[in-house]
Amino acid sequence: MSNEVIIRRYQAADQDIVSDLWSRAARQAHPFLVGEGEGERARILREVYLVRAENWVAECGGTVVGLLGLLPAGRNGDGPGAEVGGLFVAPEAQGAGVGRQLVEHAAARHGALSLEVFEENARARRFYARLGFSERGRRTDEETGHPLVALERAAPLKSVSWLHLREGRLLSVRTRGNDTFYLPGGKYEPGETAREALSRELAEELGLVVPAEELREAFVIHDVAHGKGGRRLHMTCFTGGPQDIAPAPGREIAEYAWFDRREAHERCAPAHRQVVGRLIAQGLMQG
Numbered sequence: 372m373s374n375e376v377i378i379r380r381y382q383a384a385d386q387d388i389v390s391d392l393w394s395r396a397a398r399q400a401h402p403f404l405v406g407e408g409e410g411e412r413a414r415i416l417r418e419v420y421l422v423r424a425e426n427w428v429a430e431c432g433g434t435v436v437g438l439l440g441l442l443p444a445g446r447n448g449d450g451p452g453a454e455v456g457g458l459f460v461a462p463e464a465q466g467a468g469v470g471r472q473l474v475e476h477a478a479a480r481h482g483a484l485s486l487e488v489f490e491e492n493a494r495a496r497r498f499y500a501r502l503g504f505s506e507r508g509r510r511t512d513e514e515t516g517h518p519l520v521a522l523e524r525a526a527p528l529k530s531v532s533w534l535h536l537r538e539g540r541l542l543s544v545r546t547r548g549n550d551t552f553y554l555p556g557g558k559y560e561p562g563e564t565a566r567e568a569l570s571r572e573l574a575e576e577l578g579l580v581v582p583a584e585e586l587r588e589a590f591v592i593h594d595v596a597h598g599k600g601g602r603r604l605h606m607t608c609f610t611g612g613p614q615d616i617a618p619a620p621g622r623e624i625a626e627y628a629w630f631d632r633r634e635a636h637e638r639c640a641p642a643h644r645q646v647v648g649r650l651i652a653q654g655l656m657q658g
Contacts, residue, residue, distance in 0.1 A: 375431065375432075376430070376468070377430045377431075378427055378430075378561045380428075381428050384496075385435055386497070388419075388435050389421065389428065390413060392435065392437075392460075393408070393411060393416055393457075393459050394408035394413060394436055395461065396462060396606070398635060399497060400492050401489060402492075403491050403599065404515055411561060411582050412578035414497075415469070420457065420580045424440040424457075424584050425441040426439065426441040429469050429472065434507065436460060437459065437461070439455070439458050439473040439474075440456040440458075441458070441532060442455075442483055444483070446480060451483050451484075452484055452526060453480070453481030453483075453485075454485050455477060455485070455486060458473060458474065458575055459472075460468060465585070467503075470498060471593075473503060474502055475527075475593040477498055478593075478605065478648035479527075481649065482527070483505060483523070484504075484523065484524050485524075486499070487520065488512075488519065488522060489518070489519060490518040491518075495518065500553070503524050503595070503601055503602070503603050505523060506601075507518075509521065527593070527596075527603040527605040528596050528599065529558065530556060530558050530559075530607075531557070531558075531559070531566075531569040531572065532555065532608050533555045533586075533612070534589055534608050534609065535616070536655055539631065540631050540656075541626055541646070542555060542629055544626070546578060546625060546629045547622075547625045548622070549625075551638070551639065552628070552640070552643065553554050553639070554643055555572070555573055557572040558564070563613055564583070565588070565607050566586045569581070569588070570583040570586065576621050576623065577620060577621070577627065579612075579618060581611075581612035581613065585612045586611045586612060587608055587611040591608070592605075592606045592644055592645050592646055592649075594642040595641055597640035598628050604642055606642055608646060631656070632656060632658060648655050
């Protein structure tokens with residue numbers, strides 16, 4: 372199976388393969404539920420959830436291997452973010468990061484997330500705990516009589532960063548009063564696009580003129596935001612702009628440097644290290 376995951380909107384033509392995927396994954400996850408994955412529950416999936424929810428599928432190598440169903444958050448559908456009504460990954464595709472990518476896709480679209488998971492589904496509870504979800508309550512499911520655990524996760528911090536390489540070393544910056552290095556960039560201001568935000572941040576941090584239209588999106592990193600109490604980070608990374616630069620640090624920047632893999636691992640934030648891993652895989656940095 373290809374490792375590349377493509378997430379797209381559910382289509383009516385996906386119904387049969389998605390129904391089979393859901394049935395097999397649900398039976399594996401909920402062996403304690405009589406009739407799970409079939410009968411009336413299968414009918415409700417096809418006729419209600421696949422029609423009314425905001426549904427997405429994950430594909431690997433052209434095969435649908437994951438299903439994500441999103442519902443409006445809050446008792447009246449007016450809460451912040453979205454509720455994960457269902458997240459199922461085909462048993463043969465589990466452990467490859469498909470579920471994590473679907474969760475981060477939901478967070479990128481809606482911010483804060485909430486969901487309920489059966490208490491007896493220990494594997495799912497561990498999965499959501501690793502992704503930063505915390506318990507906010509419990510109740511008994513009226514239909515099955517089994518206990519449910521309510522989980523939630525705050526909206527991720529959204530940021531932008533610039534990937535500038537010099538002889539295979541990655542440009543990094545350190546703010547005053549901080550020992551950790553980060554990628555050049557920062558947070559959005561109201562009304563800004565990602566490219567506009569990064570262009571402004573590069574001017575403020577390093578005195579660089581990098582027109583927004585010259586920036587090209589490279590990839591998105593999901594990780595724990597450094598120093599933010601476990602809150603998640605959604606960081607969009609860009610390349611482009613001038614290559615021959617002479618940074619002039621602004622008042623918030625204590626220093627800048629170009630790091631290799633070892634230096635980045637020792638001195639940089641977790642998301643920065645993940646970026647380095649991507650660049651090594653692309654042959655742009657040495658491992």
